[in-house]
Amino acid sequence: MKSKASAPGKVILFGEHFVVYGIKSILCSINKRVTVTAEKTKEKKISINSKIGKLVLQPNKSISKIDSPLKPFYYLANKAIKDQKEGLEIEIESEIPLGAGLGSSSACCVAGAAAIFKLFGKISKEKILELAIEAEKTIYQNTSGADCTVSTYGGLMEYDKNSGFKKIKDEPNFQLVIANSNIEHSTESMVSKVKEFENKNKEKFNELSNLESKLVEDVLKLIKENKINEIGEKINQNQKFLEEIGISNEQLENMIEIGQISSYGAKITGSGGGGCIFALTNESNLENTLKEFTNKKYECFPAKIDYKGLNTF
Ligand code: PMV
Numbered sequence: 001m002k003s004k005a006s007a008p009g010k011v012i013l014f015g016e017h018f019v020v021y022g023i024k025s026i027l028c029s030i031n032k033r034v035t036v037t038a039e040k041t042k043e044k045k046i047s048i049n050s051k052i053g054k055l056v057l058q059p060n061k062s063i064s065k066i067d068s069p070l071k072p073f074y075y076l077a078n079k080a081i082k083d084q085k086e087g088l089e090i091e092i093e094s095e096i097p098l099g100a101g102l103g104s105s106s107a108c109c110v111a112g113a114a115a116i117f118k119l120f121g122k123i124s125k126e127k128i129l130e131l132a133i134e135a136e137k138t139i140y141q142n143t144s145g146a147d148c149t150v151s152t153y154g155g156l157m158e159y160d161k162n163s164g165f166k167k168i169k170d171e172p173n174f175q176l177v178i179a180n181s182n183i184e185h186s187t188e189s190m191v192s193k194v195k196e197f198e199n200k201n202k203e204k205f206n207e208l209s210n211l212e213s214k215l216v217e218d219v220l221k222l223i224k225e226n227k228i229n230e231i232g233e234k235i236n237q238n239q240k241f242l243e244e245i246g247i248s249n250e251q252l253e254n255m256i257e258i259g260q261i262s263s264y265g266a267k268i269t270g271s272g273g274g275g276c277i278f279a280l281t282n283e284s285n286l287e288n289t290l291k292e293f294t295n296k297k298y299e300c301f302p303a304k305i306d307y308k309g310l311n312t313f
Contacts, residue, residue, distance in 0.1 A: 004313045005114035006035040007151045008306040009096035010103035011269045011278055014219055014238050017194045018212040019144050024160040026216060027150040030303040034094045034107040036115040040086040046077045050092035063138050072135035073112050080116045099184040101270020106147030109135040114312050125152055140188050154309025170223050176278045177289045179255050179300040183274025190247055190271035197245050208241050232264025232280050239267035247272030255298055262289040
């Protein structure tokens, strides 16, 4: 019997990095997905297959000794077959660019946890999320849990580390244009870079955190009122804060300039240093924004908010 699950990637609309320090963030999942298929096998071994590689291992290996981006799947599979006779075969397909700030590894962990554990009985979304966060920690220990949460529950939400998530009920009619710098980045090293900034500039970081917190509260009101122009201005302000904490660079800023001119607002999404930026659009400027990025040879695509989250079949 095969078990299949798919989970969406995400965009952090507001609050990346500050969320690690307890500030509220606003996230949404997007209509780009990872699909994982899992199947029990007679032989007790774990085999994982994806476009980025293959991993075939015996169970009970120490996670710290595995050097592969596929290790969250190994973690989940190993945990699932601990008291079983069978092994597992796992297949991954993804529409989400890797290492680009779009939550591809979290979507893998969520879809992986669901597809694998569903083979062994009924499982709740809460439990899937818990397992997905555990698996994500095998590659990035300090995760705030934001990405796995939005990938599991889908839609638009506010999230903070202490109170968890709260869905935003409004369904604004905006669309995003996501542009990829194609510079790979590591979340862990960008988070460490911000930690260094925070250590050296306590007062400044505090001030920026307070400004970010106020900005997020303002945006929550603006979403209710569907004020896309003002939301765009807040996106540009948030970008300035990200530049101050040192996670932006020249290429990202070139891309952001294109986005800020052609849409309502643009900023980095995710940990920065590379990865993606997004621009806020609606039907009045979506096509033109895509054209501006394409003309300047940047890889880009439109994305809508996904309201489904984790899907199992
Ligand atoms: O670049 P990403 O998708 O891994 O985004 C990480 C978001 C951070 O706020 C930088 C870290 C976190 O754990 O929330």
